[in-house]
Amino acid sequence: IQRVYFSDEAEQMINELIILSEGIYLNLNENDRFLSPVEFRDLRFAREIQSRYPAHELYRAQPILKKLQTVKSKWEVDATQTAIDITEKAFKRVMKFVKPGVWEYEVEAEITHEFIRNRATGHGYTPIIGSGANACVLHYIDNNQQCKDGDVLLMDFGAEYANYNADLTRSIPVNGRFSPRQKDVYNAVLRVLKGARELLVPGTVFIEYHKEVGKLMESELLGLGLITKDDIAKQDPEWPAYKKYFMHGTSHHLGLDVHDIMYRYHTMEAGNLFTCEPGIYIPEENLGIRIENEILITEKGNIDMFKNIPMEVEEIEDWMNG
Template sequence: MKYEKLDSQLFIHNRNNFMAQMKPSSIAVFNSNDIYPVGADSTMPFEQHRDIFYLSGIDQEESILVLFPDAAKEKHREILFLKETNEHIAVWEGEKYTKEAAFETSGIKTVYWLQDFDKVLFGLMAQAETIYLNKNEHYRAAVETQTREDRFIRDIKEKYPAHAVAKSNPILQRLRAVKHPIELEVMQQACDITNKGFRRVLGFVKPGVTEYNIEAEFLHEFINNRSRGFAYTPIIASGQNANVLHYIENKGECKAGELILLDVGAEYANYKSDMSRTIPVSGKFTDRQKKVYNAVLKVKNEATQLLVPGALWEEYHMEVGKMMTSALIDLKLITKEEVENENPDWPAYKKYFMHGTSHHIGLDTHDYGLLHEPIKPNMVLTVEPGIYIPDEGFGIRLEDDVVVQEQGEPFNLMRDIPIEVEEIEDLMNG
């Protein structure tokens, strides 16, 4: 891993919180992700399953975490199972966790090799009444690939049909949504790396560069700062491409007079950042572009103020819709009559702002968080309004990542990333 090792106190804290919500005489099992094949002997780069990382800090394939707070032996209340390393693996694949390194990373004292898993689990299951199984229930999840967790769930139900089954996901949805101070520090690092990438790009962009040139500039800066790279597939959308919400081809030429919508973010230590900025190819906004840009910025700033403890997701988005409606009337993009006669299921503002304003962010770009429950302090959310005008050949989106505070306005993790028109123009022409 390129990143600096995180403090094991984070993972100890996370496990304690999870175990405090488990039923009596219950056991919970968490599996690492597979390494997914591409073709021949090629594979995709390994990314650890977010939940086992959240609870242990272990960032390696073929790893299993077992939590059993009521185990008869204290040493079996937290157990890691890891792939046993040897000289051959060290030569061909590189260093793997030793038992000592796994303890230093996770704070878990009992570490077994993976070959002992079935035997140890059999003994523990004889003491347990319930097993927590870990299924992805995120509201955006649409998984077609069978995962390591899927195979484990299938096998465990077959081997232990007399045990009750519980879901770990609702517990994790609530726990992961509220960030620990160490998590906030790591997310700040991800945002700071994103800031460096954006400033690099501001000095690079000019008419004639391509979207993929800009993508390469970001990636250079991210990797140079110990990031694995992009937190998600980047959007570098110039001109009319900005009106395609999930444009990821990044193949076009950036032409004089156009705007470029940048939706990019660095990851750091598996934590994500998510930034959107819109900049002028020629280094200066036209009067119309500036007017629309400042309208989006005003909505972003006002929407941010609404992210306070107790706020409800649906009500928040309805309020942002009212803000955007007012902005679009001022820009003469919609009329008051259109608003009065709008379809409540698809309000008039949706013609120019058709996506949501905020989502949870953390170990995933669209992170865990139950949307039907009130917002809590130390949740981290994006704020990303946009106005997309195909008839005028541009789209503008602005996005920051903010931390909900106990009192007062949210804390902006992207406060140092340029966003005002004048600062962007100065940096592009400096």
């Protein structure tokens, strides 16, 4: 950075630059699944520019920005890994802290303290700390209930470091031991994650990937007795039977934004960084389990950037009881 100007000089600076240019690239919130019902800031700015400079050529910045943001440089991967390392420390800390009687907000406080003491700039997003039935609420952020003996605690959190984010989800038993049913559901989710992870390779089309993961989840839900073959035979193709217990997507891009920009029809390529986060939510059993890792796609396959963070049932129980 060679020069810094005051914000009240911005309008004059923009005018000088545009007058010397032949075209203007405008950044708009382009989303192929959502059309905003309100006029957002970038659209207002674009209309003002178009009105003031009607003789200039206008171009879309989003295709360029999407390419830049979805393919990560080594520096970006390293910054993300630092955020992940801090998040790992926080998770290992709370595994030792959680026990029957603690409150969800106390768990959040432990995470926040570990982030700050490791020089994270804070949370990458509002953390989800949901025990028991709260784990079935996808974006539960109240974090104000007591963790009870026999509950599973779902924690979705991630540190932010140098503007890059980690995004971790783990589900742990409050008392340190999974019940047989909890273990069965947990391992079903884990098998889906491992199967989905194998699909995150160059050449996979994002929207087709989600369909394949749906088939994996369908098989696991059959095994758990949560859906039947008759449910599948009668299902609405637009809302398959498995969505009763797994109603969200499996992956999203990660980077400067926790949910980074992309198109549904994107073909995966080396340098892409995705979350992988299947879950099963059973409100009638007060049980919600989600497991989430970050996967970096490379020319030679993929790298699980959370490989050092406990994920297997035995690893979690050993950490909590060691």
